Amino acid sequence: MIIDSADLDALTAEVAGPVLTPGDEGYEEETAAWNQAVPQHPAVVVGATGVADVQAAVRFAEARNLPIAVLATGHGALIPSDGALLINLRRLDGIVIDAAARTATVGGGAVVQSLVEKAAAAGLAPIVGSNVTVGVVGLTLGGGLSPVLGRTYGFAADHVRSVEIVTPDGEKRHVDATAFPDLFWALRGGKGNFGVVTALTIDLFPVTRLYGGGLYYAGEDATEVLAAFRRLLANTPREFTTSVAFLRLPPVPELPEPLRGRLSVHVRIAYLGSAEDGEALVADLRAAAPPVVDTVAEMPYTAIGSIHAEPVRPVPGYGIATLLSDFPAEAADRLVDAAGPGSGTSISLIEIRQLGGAMAEAPATPDAVGNRAAPFQFFAGTDGEPGMAESIHPRLAEMMGALASWDTGRRSVNFMEVFDVAPEVVATGYDPEAYERLTQIKHRYDPKNLFRINQNISDVAAA
Helix, strand or coil: CCCCHHHHHHHHHHCCCCEECCCCCCHHHHHCCCECCCCCCCCEEEECCCHHHHHHHHHHHHHHCCCEEEECCCCCCCCCCCCCEEEECCCCCCEEEECCCCEEEEECCCEHHHHHHHHHCCCCECCCCCCCCCEHHHHHHCCCCCCCCHHHHCCHHHHEEEEEEECCCCCEEEECCCCCHHHHHHHCCCCCCCCEEEEEEEECECCCEEEEEEEEEEHHHHHHHHHHHHHHHCCCCCCEEEEEEEEECCCCCCCCHHHCCCEEEEEEEEECCCHHHHHHHHHHHHHHCCCCEECCEEEEHHHCHHHHCCCCCCECEEEEEEEECCCCHHHHHHHHHHHCCCCCCCCCEEEEEECCHHHHCCCCCCCCCCCCCCCEEEEEEEECCCCCHHHHHHHHHHHHHCCHHHECCCCCHHHCCHHHCCHHHHHHHCCHHHHHHHHHHHHHHCCCCCCCCCCCCCCCCCC
């Protein structure tokens, strides 16, 4: 789609940040997403420098019936923005810590590691995910599953105090439990369906350290490691969170030598109790097989990114996920058959995450986050260039099928990817009654469905 030059001139005059179209210098940098498997080629991109820029961009798109895409880091890019207006929020990266209130107010482009470090200076910690390079707002709007604080305190979305949002009519609104309460409920779990969130105020917690890290084993020891992992699951308090992953990492010098170019099994550990108690909890794991790398130790909360050790540079990739009803011995055996030594798979990452604890409980202020009862999540992801989705999907689906007996058919919204954009799939991210309520709120605030380049909430029956 080509936008009239006079219209572009008018938008450029109203916006303080850059307004770029295909071919302009800086366009590629302004539209670049972390997930390079889904390139973004909008009709126009606005690099917002403040809320006024966001309002101008939204009003411009609304008047021309242009779909609106929002980009902070682009980890969750799952639909191309071709023909859309893209709003880049990276410049809205401010973070204000209120130590007395134990809150942080973060801009729409703030990144997790920056928030973690600023909160730590006040002796506090936010609920964040496994990858510290993601955007705080996108993570939180999709629920915010934390492998460190989640089982103790709940989802990140459960601890949002207020939201600053530009709704599809271009209005800036302050939203909380008393102002626009229906929208406040929907935003916390409803992802980016209701407008551009320019700031969040969230709770912080008095956590400064933990006992955590990773135990890496040779792939040949997968059966013994999974047996010990399952024994550990039976005895973990809610202050303890673990997960296990089958890794096939490239032979690159940045990695420890024992992990290069071979299958390894990575057990992740995060425990808020003492190091002494943590050592006792993981003793059986350490005895199950000799770790080839062991990083589990006392650590500051600022080092939580090292637990999962996810990529710190943009990569192209595809993934698939589902929530599991259980992870019994039979499921572990099937996982070893499908992903272990001799399986023949080339999938880079296959993991089982422990859920439960506070995440299984209703929050003090209700929100749209669904499927809380699931005790585990399965995820498989692998590298792949743009255009490879159709060729990669069968391999990922086959891997997920190995655990079909425990597949609930439900999803976690933040783990939906390019294969999960159909309305009936998006609906599986929510409890049925909640999804119906979300569609009603969506129709009220975004009747044109301008905000649809996301995990789009729409009428499943109509679709």
